[in-house]
Amino acid sequence: MAEIRSTLEMVLERAARMxxxxxxxxxxxxxxKQGMRLAAAYLRGEQINLADALEKCAAxxxxxxxxxxxxxxxxxxxxPRKDESSAAEKAMQALMxxxxxxxxxxQVFSEMKSILDRFLSHKDQLxxxxxxxxxxxxxxxxxxxxxxxxxKMKLQPSQHPKFAEEWQRIQTELNDQYGRAIEQYKEFxxxxxxx
Numbered sequence: 001m002a003e004i005r006s007t008l009e010m011v012l013e014r015a016a017r018m019x020x021x022x023x024x025x026x027x028x029x030x031x032x033k034q035g036m037r038l039a040a041a042y043l044r045g046e047q048i049n050l051a052d053a054l055e056k057c058a059a060x061x062x063x064x065x066x067x068x069x070x071x072x073x074x075x076x077x078x079x080p081r082k083d084e085s086s087a088a089e090k091a092m093q094a095l096m097x098x099x100x101x102x103x104x105x106x107q108v109f110s111e112m113k114s115i116l117d118r119f120l121s122h123k124d125q126l127x128x129x130x131x132x133x134x135x136x137x138x139x140x141x142x143x144x145x146x147x148x149x150x151x152k153m154k155l156q157p158s159q160h161p162k163f164a165e166e167w168q169r170i171q172t173e174l175n176d177q178y179g180r181a182i183e184q185y186k187e188f189x190x191x192x193x194x195x
Contacts, residue, residue: 035068
């Protein structure tokens, strides 16, 4: 009986330790979420100095708040869909504030901005080239339709059945190529900031 009770006591002690660890994990997870909320508020345009907010946290919590901030900001550095790089630029500015002690960041963010800008111009250039390729085929289709129907039509290259398929393939390749470059920089930043 004494052996059973001591085993029961050991199980209860282990359960208490696990509960204490779970409580600590929840607290740290909450601090990480706090960092994410601060970064999101900054990106929305609220007047928040992230470096100051980080300094105000207890030393034991700073790492987790910083991790939340950095992960949220890095998620906002993505390839732009149009001429909309302001969220990425804002995120890079915030990361500069957080990592102000790192002298390499100015160069890294300059290179990232250049990649994002080149992506948009490369995408536009490739779309124009594709439209030119299909415009020749569209001229033939216009001629054939005019002969068949007797009505003169003006067709756009994007109306060609194969255009969307080819444009999707090109976009996928372009996103993969530029996306890999951006991801490498994001990993570097994450490591430099210690998260």
